[in-house]
Amino acid sequence: MISKRKMITIDEELCNGCGECVPACEEGALAIVDGKAKLVKEIYCDGLGACLGDCPTGALKVEVREAEDFDPNAVAEHLKAQGRSVPDHMPSPESLRINEQAPGGPRPMGGCPGSAVQSLSPCGQANIPTQNTGGASALTHWPVQLRLVPPTAPFLKGADLLLTADCVPVAMPSYHSEFLNGRVVVMGCPKFDNQMEYVEKLAAILSESKLNSITVMEMEVPCCASMSAILAEAVKRSGKQVDTNRVTVSRTGQVIADVKLQF
Incomplete structure (x- = not known):
């Protein structure tokens, strides 16, 4: 089936044929052909971009276009x-797949004014710990929803991510004073939102x-x-290890x- 979805694209002018991207793609969608990285088949590429961070020249990018659907069964046979x-x-x-009929326009693409990146900290500097007294907000940036x-x-950049x-x-x-102060927050609901979108986004952030x-x-x-399982998969896809703690909170707000965590 042909649908609009995310796909890896390769700039051959930037590609130096190093091959770092090939093992980074767990689905085996990339290969070195005639000294350049090539997409083997569209059906092998999930478009989540786990290979992006392993390209030293920036030749790999993710684009949204018409392509054959990702085929997990074909990937399994290919890898075996x-x-x-x-x-x-x-x-x-x-x-x-990108849902062109989704309310407000296509997803995950979109143009909501509320998603514009902003710094809310003094002097335009984000991720700097500040005193948080009297119930003041410790939020240093916008947006905060992981999808946005x-x-x-x-x-x-270089943040302590919450x-x-x-x-x-x-x-x-006490969320602001005990945990948000000095950290950059991204939020989401692992039950109701698309977990693979979260994996993709976190892998790209990493x-x-x-x-x-x-x-x-x-x-x-x-x-x-x-949520921690989503993060574990994102770490796996990105290949980036970061010191990580998991905090579990009760319904009454106690830690x-x-x-x-070790991934």
């Missing part, structure tokens, strides 16, 4: 024929931003625990667990 391991999790073709934050946002499930700040009165640390905050309810 090469003697490579098959990834534990691969997205469904449906999850990768571009991986190249300046406030992400990956937060949507319900945490509602349950936790590849682009050289994060200093990550704190992932989840509620104690089972559906919330997948009931704070553990270091």
